[in-house]
Amino acid sequence: MSAVSSPLLQVRGATVAFGGVLAVNDVSLDVMRGEILGIVGPNGAGKSTLFGAIAGGVPLKSGTIELNGEDVSGRRASYMSHRGVARTFQKVRLFASMTAEENVLVAARAHERSSAGANERAAEALDRIGFLANRRVPVSGLSLADRKRIEIARGLAAKPTLLLLDEMMNGLTVEETDALIEAIRSLPSEGLTIMLVEHVLQVVRSLCDRLAVLHHGQLLVEGDPAHVLSRPDVAEAWLGRATGQEGHE
Numbered sequence: 001m002s003a004v005s006s007p008l009l010q011v012r013g014a015t016v017a018f019g020g021v022l023a024v025n026d027v028s029l030d031v032m033r034g035e036i037l038g039i040v041g042p043n044g045a046g047k048s049t050l051f052g053a054i055a056g057g058v059p060l061k062s063g064t065i066e067l068n069g070e071d072v073s074g075r076r077a078s079y080m081s082h083r084g085v086a087r088t089f090q091k092v093r094l095f096a097s098m099t100a101e102e103n104v105l106v107a108a109r110a111h112e113r114s115s116a117g118a119n120e121r122a123a124e125a126l127d128r129i130g131f132l133a134n135r136r137v138p139v140s141g142l143s144l145a146d147r148k149r150i151e152i153a154r155g156l157a158a159k160p161t162l163l164l165l166d167e168m169m170n171g172l173t174v175e176e177t178d179a180l181i182e183a184i185r186s187l188p189s190e191g192l193t194i195m196l197v198e199h200v201l202q203v204v205r206s207l208c209d210r211l212a213v214l215h216h217g218q219l220l221v222e223g224d225p226a227h228v229l230s231r232p233d234v235a236e237a238w239l240g241r242a243t244g245q246e247g248h249e
């Protein structure tokens with residue numbers, strides 16, 4: 001298999017246990033280069049835990065995770081970051097008193113020693129996600145939608161090959177969601193692979209090339225979004241118990 005067509009990430013039999021709870025249970029999944037893969041499922045299905053195992057810092061009880069053919073199972077987040085994996089968190093983690101630019105610079109400096117280089121990285125990351133205009137405004141004065149973009153820019157400042165986006169649309173209006181979908185859609189053409197956890201159906205349908213459904217920590221099904229979403233077992237496992245955020249429909 002050529003490097004181009006081989007998966008960027010291979011998850012094999014990944015299992016994560018918290019005490020007696022198997023938060024991720026024997027999950028195997030390939031993530032192809034340049035795709036946007038949606039990870040969906042009801043609350044508590046194991047989506048964020050799977051992200052944690054991939055982004056580093058959440059140890060596997062069993063199984064393996066390979067990135068570019070390297071076994072990275074159980075590695076720390078800092079190691080994964082330098083291997084090209086960046087993530088955002090459900091709860092935006094920004095320094096409120098700092099500007100957008102300063103927040104992104106903090107992330108950029110972890111990857112670039114020279115301040116000129118870090119400034120360049122930060123500006124490029126903000127530009128990629130369409131947020132250069134208000135970059136000098138303190139974060140405390142920005143909308144949630146803007147803060148989500150800054151959170152993504154912080155991830156992009158690492159120049160990742162794999163970006164994990166955790167529920168970016170939570171709390172956004174329909175218009176803000178549409179705008180962020182457009183911004184995210186343009187990213188993979190610049191050599192980026194994206195995995196995203198999302199509850200909003202509109203996002204999943206219009207943004208993802210493929211979907212993987214988790215339920216009780218296990219992979220229920222993966223494949224084309226239209227096919228996956230039409231399955232009765234998916235509707236029952238996920239849509240039947242969704243939280244109402246899919247009201248964007």
Ligand SMILES: Nc1ncnc2c1ncn2[C@@H]1O[C@H](COP(=O)(O)OP(=O)(O)OP(=O)(O)O)[C@@H](O)[C@H]1O
Nearest residue numbers: 018021022023041042043044045046047048049050
């Ligand atoms: N640090 C932890 N300690 C103990 N149990 C945990 C921990 N993190 C997650 N869990 C448990 O693991 C399971 C999977 O949780 P996880 O947060 O990964 O699900 P999720 O699909 O991301 O849910 P949500 O959509 O609500 O964010 C749940 O039963 C949760 O209570």
